[in-house]
Amino acid sequence: MEHYSDNPKPEGRALAAAVRSGSGGPDHPTRNAGFGIYVHWPFCAAKCPYCDFNSHVRHKPVDQARFLAAFKSEIAHFAERTPDRQVSSIFFGGGTPSLMEPEILAGILDAIHWHWAVEPEAEISMEANPQSVEADRFKAYRKAGINRLSLGVQALNDGDLKFLGRLHNVDEAVNAIELARQTFPRLSFDLIYARPGQNVKDWTEELKRALDYAADHLSLYQLTIEQETPFWALQHAGKLVVPSQDEAAELYQVTQAICEEAGLPAYETSNHAVPGAESRHNLIYWRYGEYVGVGPGAHGRLVGTNGRSRFATATERNPERWLSLVEANQHGTITDDELLAEEQGDEFLVMGLRLHEGIDLARYQALSGRRIDPRRVEDLLSHNMIERLAPIAAGSNSEDRIRATKDGAIVLDAVVADLAI
Incomplete structure (x- = not known):
């Protein structure tokens, strides 16, 4: 592992081992699909008009130290429910996790290492935006333990970046990609296609340019218009027209063919990688594994202590309300439902059929x-x-x-x- 400010102490590991030795019951069918930790940082510098994620803009500085204390509390709470697990991946999503101070991120990683055994080669990912002020901090995030970066590029066209509400331009995106390739062992970046007015020729040129910059992974998402977003309102007012279903399907097929030819075949509906470079964390989701979700609006899927049941968890979405709940109760959970067998089967189909492995x-x-x-x-x-x-x-x-x-x-x-x- 990379350097952390404090290593997990031996007595903490011994206690975890003692708890593990006392667990019993048959393994749930999802146990062998991996165990991950998802950490949600809910703050953004600006809200993109297509985004329906749990992201919030705050015009006053966020008390990051106070949030760190809350993250540590919620991590401890979920660790009590999952004492016998070995962490294979950690993912910082958002929002914009690269707005976190590196020492805050390092503190969260320290807490995870304290409460769980973490695989020596665990994938530790962070989402980031390409603005130069954040790119300058890449080395600090690497030192804290991040070994995989996921950049939200979204387009390689300045006009479309502005349309999508992004705060960076193409030059900043390219500079961030180049710096990330120098800093992190693994890199992925996102693009959105099926944008208004986009045709096969334009997308083909843009995608081939992206492949020239890519390392070993690309996430390529079709633009979808989500309810309660500004784009939804514009579409229903007749001011936003996206490609038809047939046009979008053609763009999708072109995407698959170009990436496969370039050596990054699709391993999931929207994700492409050099074989062996797939996102291990996202594979836990798609293979219907087990994961803890901490932070405002985070979701989790946990196997019960009896080894047979499975629970769907979700935390309070509003960051300030989540913070108050955690400070009062150690966690901000608002949903903790045991899933029926039929519900588990349905989720398994929805997630697993997205995978090329089936x-x-x-x-x-x-x-x-x-x-x-x-x-x-x-x-x-x-x-x-x-x-x-x-x-x-x-x-x-x-x-x-x-x-x-x-x-x-x-x-x-x-x-x-x-x-x-």
């Missing part, structure tokens, strides 16, 4: 307590919406593994709905 239908049955109707599987196979895969493990049943085809990926929601009935 899903194991036997695992679906273990989660949901029921089989998918073989007739539905055969119908989707006959319409080239899904395909069967060879088994991953020796001795497993190849008939139990499926994935969406390229045609099925375009209408993935409909494929999931057909299987879940």
Whole structure:
């Protein structure tokens, strides 16, 4: 691991080991998919008009030390519920986590290391925006422990960056990419396509330029108009027109082909990587693993102490209310629901069918307590919406593994709905 201001003390590790040795019960079917920690920093310098994430602009300085104390409390709370886990990934999302002072981020990482065993090669990611004032801090974040950076570039066109509400320009984005490549072992950056007026020729040129800058991972998202965003209001007022479904589908297919040819095939609907460089943290989500969510508006999926049940957690979204709740109760949880077997099965389908590696239908049955109707599987196979895969493990049943085809990926929601009935 990289340097931390304080290493976990031996007595803390011994206590964790003692708790682990006392845990029992059969493992939940999601246990072997990994265990991650998601940390949500909710503040941004500006709110983008397409964004429906839990992000907030504050015109007065945020009391970061007070928030650090709250993060430590909530981490301790969730550690009590998950004492026997080994952390394989940590992800700082937002908001804009790169607005955090590096020592605040380091303090959060210290708390995670204190309460859980963390794998020596754990992936520790942070989202960042390309403004030069933040890029100058990259070395400090690296020293604190970040080994993977995810840059919110979004476009390589100054006009579209302005349209998307971004505070950086293309030159700043390119400079940030170059500095990040020099500083972090791993780098990803995001782009948004299917923007108003964008055609295949323009997107092809922009994407190929992005691939010239890319390291080993790209996240390429289709612009979606979310409710209660400024773009939603503009669209419903007739002032914003995005590409049609057919045009967007063509842009998606072009994206897949160009990235595959460049050696960054899609391993998930919107994510492309050199084989072996996939986002380990996001794979925990898509493989329906277990993760703790700390910070305002963070979500988690936790296996119960009996090893069989699974809980959906969510914390208070408003940063100041979350802070007050944590200071009063040690955590800001407002949702802590045990998921029904059917709900777990549905979530597994929604997440897993986004992956190129597909899903194991036997695992679906273990989660949901029921089989998918073989007739539905055969119908989707006959319409080239899904395909069967060879088994991953020796001795497993190849008939139990499926994935969406390229045609099925375009209408993935409909494929999931057909299987879940």
